[in-house]
Amino acid sequence: MSPVVGLWGVEKVFGSGVRALAPVDLEIQPGEFISLIGPSGCGKSTLLKVIASIHPPTAGLVRWWGRDFTHVGSEGHRMAFVFQDPTLMPWARVEDNVRLPLDLERVPVSTAAPQVRAALEQVGLGHVLRHYPAQLSGGMKMRTSIARALVTRPDLLLMDEPFGALDEFTRDRLDGEMARLCYENGLTTVFVTHSLYEAVFLSSRVIVMAANPGRIFGEYHIDPAIRRDDAFRLSDGFAHMCRDLSQMLTEATHATFAGAEGVNP
Numbered sequence: 001m002s003p004v005v006g007l008w009g010v011e012k013v014f015g016s017g018v019r020a021l022a023p024v025d026l027e028i029q030p031g032e033f034i035s036l037i038g039p040s041g042c043g044k045s046t047l048l049k050v051i052a053s054i055h056p057p058t059a060g061l062v063r064w065w066g067r068d069f070t071h072v073g074s075e076g077h078r079m080a081f082v083f084q085d086p087t088l089m090p091w092a093r094v095e096d097n098v099r100l101p102l103d104l105e106r107v108p109v110s111t112a113a114p115q116v117r118a119a120l121e122q123v124g125l126g127h128v129l130r131h132y133p134a135q136l137s138g139g140m141k142m143r144t145s146i147a148r149a150l151v152t153r154p155d156l157l158l159m160d161e162p163f164g165a166l167d168e169f170t171r172d173r174l175d176g177e178m179a180r181l182c183y184e185n186g187l188t189t190v191f192v193t194h195s196l197y198e199a200v201f202l203s204s205r206v207i208v209m210a211a212n213p214g215r216i217f218g219e220y221h222i223d224p225a226i227r228r229d230d231a232f233r234l235s236d237g238f239a240h241m242c243r244d245l246s247q248m249l250t251e252a253t254h255a256t257f258a259g260a261e262g263v264n265p
């Protein structure tokens with residue numbers, strides 16, 4: 001079976017000359033929850049945007065469900081992106097914000113309404129359909145943004161540090177909700193984060209990146225069958241995995257500096 005997304009020998013050099021991605025090989029399998037983590041500037045967002053086809057690669061091959069990007073968007077091959085900023089329309093009610101992707105596809109409002117309600121219920125916001133963004137907390141705004149991504153029933157969810165701006169308590173709660181949502185539905189997810197605790201809590205595979213040039217340094221696997229709940233967060237196993245990953249991140253950071261010396265003498 002083809003991976004959901006496959007990248008082979010993918011490089012990205014920006015017009016400024018910055019080599020954001022050295023050759024990257026990555027195959028994302030159905031149902032995986034992958035986190036991208038690594039030092040600032042190592043190309044996490046760039047890699048996510050290449051996967052989203054927001055950035056075309058400079059070299060290499062990317063395939064979505066075994067085909068080129070023109071096939072993405074059809075039933076069974078849908079992708080959605082969640083940014084760090086919830087980017088809600090302030091003048092529109094929550095339900096209208098969430099309906100936006102369906103409006104853009106010209107889905108009739110009567111057909112869209114149950115999908116909008118279901119997406120909002122998935123993120124625990126079934127009771128604020130008629131609210132405006134200004135009436136929501138930061139966590140609720142982000143949940144609305146996630147509902148807007150879920151409303152198209154994506155097969156691949158891409159998230160660029162979605163909870164980075166939230167307080168730790170809200171973030172932990174949203175992590176728990178995301179884990180439940182993604183694992184229960186077998187939703188393939190790629191998630192950029194700066195938090196190794198968040199990466200361990202959420203992921204079935206953590207990709208550790210190094211910088212100068214941006215590249216994959218290593219990966220860390222976590223049993224997808226583990227229940228992502230408070231008991232897991234407090235367990236010795238969790239602490240052990242965080243220590244392992246922290247060690248790998250330290251090595252990636254050293255490799256970053258070694259790489260920087262090599263690339264920019």
Ligand SMILES: Nc1ncnc2c1ncn2[C@@H]1O[C@H](COP(=O)(O)OP(=O)(O)OP(=O)(O)O)[C@@H](O)[C@H]1O
Binds near residue numbers: 019020041045
């Ligand atoms: N649109 C762009 N044009 C030029 N250079 C860019 C662009 N986007 C990113 N870069 C550069 O590419 C490199 C990788 O950036 P990227 O944002 O992917 O890293 P990151 O790992 O996500 O960083 P951070 O953790 O700080 O968010 C950086 O040197 C950055 O300055």
